[in-house]
Amino acid sequence: MSHGGFKVTELTADKLARVKRNPTFGKITIDDIDYFKSILSPTSVLEKETCPEDLYLKYTTDWYNVFRANPAVILLPETTLQVSQILKHCNNRRLAVVPQSGNTSAAGGSVPVFDEIIVSTHKLNKIRSFDPLRGDLVCEAGCILQDLDNYLVERGYQIPLDLPARHICRIGGNIATNAGGIRQMRFGNLHGSVMGLEVVLPDGTILDNLTTLKKDNTGYHLKNLFIGSEGTLGLVTGISITTARIRYGVNVFLLGFDKFEHVVQTYALAKKELPETLSAFEVFDNDSVQVVQQQDYQEPAGTPFPIQENHHVYVVIETAGKEAKFEDQKADDFLALLHEQNLIKDGAIARSQADRTRFWSWRTKLPRAIVQTGPSSIHFDISLPLPLLYKLVEETRAWATAEGLIPHDILAIYGYGHVGDGNLHLTIPATRDDQKLTEKIDRFVYEWTARYQGSMSGEHGVGLMKAPYLAFSKSVTMIDSMRKIKDLFDPNQIMNPYKLFPNKDQEEEGEVIRKKFVVGC
Structure with a gap:
């Protein structure tokens, strides 16, 4: 079996020793399948034995080819009432359920671990x-x-x-x-x-x-x-x-910098000079440019990088206002100001839709390009104080090099993300799907993040991947309050089990690490 050109990952239940199936959950029977068939259309009950393999993998393997499950059935309800009937039946039978939408989760949250039933929203699309x-x-x-x-x-x-x-x-x-x-x-x-x-x-x-x-x-x-x-x-x-x-006066900047400190200064200047129209402020590095070129994912394919590609880091800025002529003038003035203050080494502005798409493609196509370079990937979604964002990339690279991980275990370390939100994505293509390797890198990155009181997830969620490390960012008191809410809504624990929450040992360990770096504790 293959997924995205690589051999499909091993079943999560076989490779992840830290998670055990909840013995209170029921096991699906032919009677359960018959019930689902009685309330859903024939094409809305996908059974493992009869579902085409490529379609089955679409629902049961995550986008990064890190997690894979083996459920007996995938359900595609078409109405809210059908969802209600499904969950009521599963709750009564204590059958675990995984809600799934596009299955683009970057934290393993949208695929089962064991035999949980997938309830997909694909047909709830009105x-x-x-x-x-x-x-x-x-x-x-x-x-x-x-x-x-x-x-x-x-x-x-x-x-x-x-x-x-x-x-x-x-x-x-x-x-x-x-x-x-x-x-x-x-x-x-x-x-x-x-x-x-x-x-x-x-x-x-x-x-x-x-x-x-x-x-x-x-x-x-x-x-x-x-x-x-x-x-x-x-x-x-x-x-x-x-x-x-919609704002029709859109400008997209592509800027080159020799140091991340100048990116931070440019962000502060943009907030001051373009407060009403600033829409996006994204950063990526020179390695990121090269991987998009290698995969030929830029738009249009085969076209060169729009500015010189010998700089340390790059930024895409988007502004959007009502009137194009006013926005164009403000954009020109801002670019001139950046040159005047010696913050950038190179820069250009895209104004046509084609040029804006071309500039943006170097950032938006980057995650997919990185994933294509190796059979597995280790990825992070960290929130930190803005000046520290790229420091994490640099120190992770230095640590990985010192540990001898590059290029034998991992191919590279790519850092990119949302400067405007203090949210960094660290994506590391690996030469193999190795849980011990993943955990080693996880420990370094999440301890580093805890040292600076960052969050181990800025927007991707916790899912299965990050559950052991939740207490690196959240106190035991907060996690306990979250558990109480979970128990209130889902006393049988059937909804997306094994996700989000650490076990007690992981929680206690994370609390020790987090407190080590909190002033006054």
Whole structure:
């Protein structure tokens, strides 16, 4: 079997000794399958024995080819009522369930570990309503992000979220992980954009809160519990979200720097000079440029890097305003200011749609390009104080070199991410799928992050991959409070088990490491 051109990864249950199947969970029987067939259409019950292998792998293997499961059945409900019937049955039978949307999880959160049933939102893909006056959109969880944006563009709006995986990720998964993306500094996070949710709870209860009221101060804001909960509290089936008016005066800068300190200074200057229009501020390094070139993923394919490619780091900045002529002048003035203050070594501005796509492709195509270079990858999603972002990349490279990991165990270390949000992605293609190697690198990166009071996940969530390290960022008190919420909503623990939470030993170890670096503890 192959996945993305490489041999498909080993079953997670076989290679991950730290996770044991919960013995209280039931095991699926032919009667369960018959029940699912009685409430769903024939094409909505995919059984392992009869499902084509490539389709089965699409649902059971994660995007990074790190995790793989072996479930007996994959369910594709078409209505919220069907989701309710599925979860009620599974809760009564104590059958574990994994909610899944686009399966683009970068933390192993969207695939089972053992024999959990996958409940996919692929057929929950309808737009229920749109208010052209206020821009309020109500849609189902399985809508592809790019499809939503295409629908909105025709009406003068855009979805307030933009990810490189927009063509395959789905809005329900974006909600479940509180996805941030490349324009979060303009749109804010989803807690602000999402007005209401429709969620099916583990016992089948439908929590109907699809309000489009921007102000509703009537008790607890339950929707916020489900945003970022990674499918551990319920399954999101519907979303009401406020969208943004399209701004047509868009400029995209591509800038070259000889030191990261100048990137930080440029960010501060951009916040001062372009406060109303700054949409994105992304960084990547010279190694990143080379890997996109090697894979020929830039758009158009085969085209050269738009500026000189002999600099240390590069930044893509996007500004967006109402009137193009005013925005063009402000962009020209800002570029001149950067040269005047000797902050950049080279720079260019893209104004046409084709040129903007060309500039952006060097950043948006980067994750996919890196993944194609090796059979497995070790990746991180770290939030840190801005001046420390690239320091993590440099010190991880130095440590890995000293340990002799490059190039025998890992091929390279790539650092890129969202300067505007203090969120760095560290992606490390490995020569093999080796859990001990992964854990060794994990320990270094997460201890380094704890030293500077960073977060071990800025936008990808915790999932299965990062669960052992949650206490490196969160106190035992906070984790205990999260467990209480989980127990309240899901007393049988059937929703996305083995994800998010560390075990007690991992929790205690993480607390010791975290406190070691906290002043006053």
